[in-house]
Amino acid sequence: MLFDYCRAGFALIHSQGHMKSPRNLNSALPPVAFLAFLLICWQIAASRQAFPILPGPVEVLGGIADLVRHGLLLKYVVASLFRVTWGFVSAAVLAIPMGLTIGWYRRSEMAVNPILQVLRPISPLAWIPLAILWFGVGDLSAMFLIFMGCFFPLLLTAIGAVQSTPDVYIEAGRNFGLSPAAFVYRVLYPAVVPKLIIGLRITLGIAWLVVVAAEMIAVNSGLGFLIVDARNAGNRYDLVVAGMVIIGIIGLLLDLGMRSLERVKSFRWGYSEA
């Protein structure tokens, strides 16, 4: 029965010449099958544990359903994204023009570099006490921590992007008599954009890491808060893992969003060559 059905299906595919759809199906199949396999293993392992140390996928799904029912899922996701957006965008707005300027003037790069190399390896989380001292417990502290996490990577990306711009573009740009503003807009900016996008993509990942940690100490909403709160208020480990799953999925979506920028036609040259 089943075989007949399959054969009929293949015959249909071949007769219509849809060579692409089975291939797409084939490439989607392994990851989906592996995910299903892992979930089943997880469920079996979770249902057999003597002392509950990890909730199973069904419980986690129940946790997510709970969150949706109480209207908390959307609220927490929005709260976290709100802080990430402000911290990330303010860092980008400040760091990118600064980095482009510093990168352009070789002397300023030499002056700034040692300080940058000292500040850069400090985890943004080390700023937590100062953040609370300066901005109190609340949104502003969390945003500041995200800002600190994003600022230095973006600054270094922008500096590097300018310095690695081939001289040919700069000379060709100068040759046609552009004003300084037009030169920045028509040559320097497009030349560095592909590298900036890579930097932004990596930095957005950092921002998303930092927001969870920041929300654990400084605020009373968001996905990081959800995780700490679920443990403190009644050991709801299903909600803890539900929070982790949601963080992972949103992180993936953010990255996919940034990646789609890399396919823009006028940026794409920067990725095919390297």
Next chain:
Amino acid sequence: MGVVTTPPAIGTKLSVDHVHVVFKRDGKTISVLEDINLEVRSGEFICIVGPSGCGKSTLLNTMAGFLAPTSGSVNIDGEAVRGPDPRRILVFQERGVFPWLTVEENIGFGLFRLPRAEREQRIARYVELVRLQGFEKAYPSDLSGGMRQRVQVARALAVNPDVLFLDEPFGALDSITRLLMRGELLRIWEAERNTVIFVTHDIDEAVQLADRVVVMSSRPARIDRVTTIDIPHPRNISSPRYLELRDAIYEQIGLAYTL
């Protein structure tokens, strides 16, 4: 704008007067160009040849205004060159086109002062001149090396420069494409009649293209000799006169022409 120094001789487009260029690197001074003197007539096609690393490109960059000479001066129409200028465009060996712009956007790059209609007309004209019809919307990454160099030449010519500087423009192309591009460049030059200064390490290329070939010696570079190529275009490159002129330059550079 610039300071008029000496009145130019009749028909002189560009003159290089006692140009020296000295680089300072790690406390050492290296003399790259030593007392270069050259006069180029308007509409003339000049090729500069010499061993690689001899300073040909340095001379070209000095003439184009990208590099200030340590002493001496470069004058164009009797006016001292003080920096790059859209009236004289440098074409680079490779990667000179902007990869983020399409073919037509590249060609129109220097035309930002023109009104839109005129700009589009000019772009269409130069797309046609370099035979890239059908590729207007293509990005450089989708083009072959030869096509990219056509885009660069078209972008340079579109701003209607007096002088076109070319820095080994076909050096990165395969030998068949290189030969085709030489023919194309001559055809374009005969149509546009700009003054052309063309740097190459390929002696055959120089003798095929130029009105005069400037031979430079190794560092510090001096002009060894200037050969006038008195063969009309299209040139027969197996004619005795061609071979005679070519072989004389080989000999001058100190290369045996039998392997």
